[in-house]
Amino acid sequence: MQTSTLVLFLFVIAVFAFYSSQNRSISIAGKLGGIRKLSSLPSYYGTYSVLLTLVPVLLFISLWISLDQLVIERLVVEKIPKEYVPLNTSDYQLMINKIMSISGGIIKNDSVPSWQLDAAVRMRQLSVISQWSITCLSIFMASILVYWGFRRVSENFNARPVVETIMERMLLASACIAIFTTIGIIFSVLFESIQFFRKVPLFDFIFGLEWSPQTAIREDQVGSSGSFGAVPLFVGTILISLVAMVIAVPIGLMSAIYLAEYANTSVRAFAKPTLEILAGIPTVVYGFFAAITVAPVLRDFGESVGLDIASESALAAGAVMGIMIIPFISSIADDVISAVPQSMRDGSLAMGATHSETVKRVVIPAALPGIVGGILLAISRAIGETMIVVMAAGLAANLSINPLDAVTTVTVQIVTLLTGDQEFDSAKTLAAFALGLMLFVVTLMLNIFALQIVKKYREQYE
Amino acid sequence: MSNSKLSQSISTDGADPKISEQVLDVEKDLLSMESYSTIGNNLVEDAKMSVRNVNVFYGDKQAIFDVHMDIKKNEVIAMIGPSGCGKSTFLRTLNRMNDTIDSCVVSGEVTMDGENLYDPKLDVVELRARVGMVFQKPNPFPKSIFENVAYGPRLHGLADSKVDLDELVENSLKKAGLWEEAKDRLHQPGTGLSGGQQQRLCIARAIAVEPEVILMDEPCSALDPIATARIEELIEELSQNFTIAIVTHSMQQAARVSHRTAYFHLGKLIEVNPTETVFTMPEHKLTEAYITGRFG
Numbered sequence: 001m002q003t004s005t006l007v008l009f010l011f012v013i014a015v016f017a018f019y020s021s022q023n024r025s026i027s028i029a030g031k032l033g034g035i036r037k038l039s040s041l042p043s044y045y046g047t048y049s050v051l052l053t054l055v056p057v058l059l060f061i062s063l064w065i066s067l068d069q070l071v072i073e074r075l076v077v078e079k080i081p082k083e084y085v086p087l088n089t090s091d092y093q094l095m096i097n098k099i100m101s102i103s104g105g106i107i108k109n110d111s112v113p114s115w116q117l118d119a120a121v122r123m124r125q126l127s128v129i130s131q132w133s134i135t136c137l138s139i140f141m142a143s144i145l146v147y148w149g150f151r152r153v154s155e156n157f158n159a160r161p162v163v164e165t166i167m168e169r170m171l172l173a174s175a176c177i178a179i180f181t182t183i184g185i186i187f188s189v190l191f192e193s194i195q196f197f198r199k200v201p202l203f204d205f206i207f208g209l210e211w212s213p214q215t216a217i218r219e220d221q222v223g224s225s226g227s228f229g230a231v232p233l234f235v236g237t238i239l240i241s242l243v244a245m246v247i248a249v250p251i252g253l254m255s256a257i258y259l260a261e262y263a264n265t266s267v268r269a270f271a272k273p274t275l276e277i278l279a280g281i282p283t284v285v286y287g288f289f290a291a292i293t294v295a296p297v298l299r300d301f302g303e304s305v306g307l308d309i310a311s312e313s314a315l316a317a318g319a320v321m322g323i324m325i326i327p328f329i330s331s332i333a334d335d336v337i338s339a340v341p342q343s344m345r346d347g348s349l350a351m352g353a354t355h356s357e358t359v360k361r362v363v364i365p366a367a368l369p370g371i372v373g374g375i376l377l378a379i380s381r382a383i384g385e386t387m388i389v390v391m392a393a394g395l396a397a398n399l400s401i402n403p404l405d406a407v408t409t410v411t412v413q414i415v416t417l418l419t420g421d422q423e424f425d426s427a428k429t430l431a432a433f434a435l436g437l438m439l440f441v442v443t444l445m446l447n448i449f450a451l452q453i454v455k456k457y458r459e460q461y462e
Numbered sequence: 463m464s465n466s467k468l469s470q471s472i473s474t475d476g477a478d479p480k481i482s483e484q485v486l487d488v489e490k491d492l493l494s495m496e497s498y499s500t501i502g503n504n505l506v507e508d509a510k511m512s513v514r515n516v517n518v519f520y521g522d523k524q525a526i527f528d529v530h531m532d533i534k535k536n537e538v539i540a541m542i543g544p545s546g547c548g549k550s551t552f553l554r555t556l557n558r559m560n561d562t563i564d565s566c567v568v569s570g571e572v573t574m575d576g577e578n579l580y581d582p583k584l585d586v587v588e589l590r591a592r593v594g595m596v597f598q599k600p601n602p603f604p605k606s607i608f609e610n611v612a613y614g615p616r617l618h619g620l621a622d623s624k625v626d627l628d629e630l631v632e633n634s635l636k637k638a639g640l641w642e643e644a645k646d647r648l649h650q651p652g653t654g655l656s657g658g659q660q661q662r663l664c665i666a667r668a669i670a671v672e673p674e675v676i677l678m679d680e681p682c683s684a685l686d687p688i689a690t691a692r693i694e695e696l697i698e699e700l701s702q703n704f705t706i707a708i709v710t711h712s713m714q715q716a717a718r719v720s721h722r723t724a725y726f727h728l729g730k731l732i733e734v735n736p737t738e739t740v741f742t743m744p745e746h747k748l749t750e751a752y753i754t755g756r757f758g
Contacts, residue, residue, distance in 0.1 A: 264564060265564075341601070343597060343599055343601035344601060344603060344604075345562075346559065346562070346595075346597060346601065347597065347601040347602075347603065347664070347667075348603070348613070349559065349562060349590065350557065350559060350590055350594065350595035350597075350668075351590065351591070351594070351613060351614040351617065351667065351668070351671060352587050352588065352589075352590040352591030352592075352614065352617060352618060352671060353587070353613075353617050354587050357617060361613070361617075362603050365603075365604065365605070366603070366604050
């Protein structure tokens, strides 16, 4: 049986387990004089049975699947004559892959050496055996567990706390998956970066002023200086983020003040979701909006007033990114402004302050830590934004702080380094991981800083 | 007509096994009445503020019915009554704080020194500088003690120099009885003070703009008895210079600090009399029932 069919079948068994245990508990209750005589509600006995069956069997299946390939490989290689088994790992892997392709029928088996054919046949047999044994074993295991769960149902067995504990463990496991994934990502980036820093000194990377990642793959290649100074990239990133912030912060903040302080309920009900639609537009759409609409308009405008604006300017990318970030800032600012107690506003108004004086002198100062936190979160969003800059900002790694020039960003370079045909041990490819690591560290620090500020704000009125 | 009906229900009051039942009857009458008249001396000679035919609505719901009364210059007038009787709403009509509530509509006339406060041409901001307010829960701004008190003077340009401002802040804190406790920590946050100190800071903040009238909306309900006693003393002192209208849930407080007392019930102003009269020989059945604690 296919594994997916098997899992489906197990779910059918689980449904059976649920109803059989539930019904048994109901019939026990009937004899005793009502459900209140049971230690737990009937559905808890059912759930207990389901969990008792599914959790161990599914764990068993996933363990089997993760190991069976390895075991089969060992068994196959054992039978291959010693002289054919290569010693170095990559050739060994190549051989295994070839055998797998033959046994899967991808490579026609008339042109291959007979020892490979034998190995392929053996591999095929072993996988069939493995498939059959897991099917039989898991169904056998499931039936025993269903029966066991069914037998355990009695008026004295309290299934409720058991189900509670299992639920808690399952929730814990889900939380762990997210945490381990994060840790896994960090380590994979970290190890590749360490490899990169073996080839390129850390100092050159962080303080180098020239970025030109083309390295020679062959000896005779030309035009491949390969210098990895990340400064132009980070300057470009900061420049574009700055342009974005110059646009997003005032507009976002002012729209938040309007929505939180001035707008009546019907305007708010209309304006707030509309503003949030901005957040729902895919960034790639913003990207071609920037590249196809905004950038040419800016360039033509520059020509008409005698300014030289590059057609892929930091200004165009930053401006569109700023528009993308407006709802982000306005929504956080709106929340913190609304969280300022009404009594503050009343106090100020009762002193004879106008509405805007109240906003300026009391509401905004009181909400400031939260607003700053929101802005910092928005900055880390801007720094990490990729699609808009890929499409609108270009690839030229100019070291420039003029927003009218073409610049490039860290994320754009990561994309270009890792797309297309790659060699995974060249400095060029590994540079992407180093950039990613640095970007990660920067945004992590910004986020921690922002969260600290937001947390401080929460305690302010208590 | 309605007046006679009310007095009738009072005069039929005999020695009373069924007083609470009768009170309920009076309350029912009051609810069904289209118009009514306030008992006692609600109108005075030298009025600072005059309230005529004031009705307040929150959307469809009417919160205040046809209130007529005067507030005398330099008196302390207490508004008492059961929860939801409209006394706070009434207080907020006096400096138009109800304007901040969208659904709230006020009709009638409120005048201060003969000037109609609900005149569309009147500048609300200026009015609120003349009629200060202290709220139920102390609400110092999250700024320093100094900045809290200097807030109003800065807004209205009351101090021309730093020296003037320092002096004004000091005087206000002295009048609010907070100077001794606060003089060494003027530049620390006002939110770091105790509840009672915060409330006195709010009073100092209110009197720093030299208002003519101070409205207090249950200023002691969030404070402990000792802090309450200090505020009550303060109200007594302030009454020499300011006209004070105070809403309170505590009848003892009303008896201690006020010169006149107004009793509100279900949005209607039932009785206004000198405080002593209200607490010793209330004229109206409902007032009597309330001050003797039969409901509230």
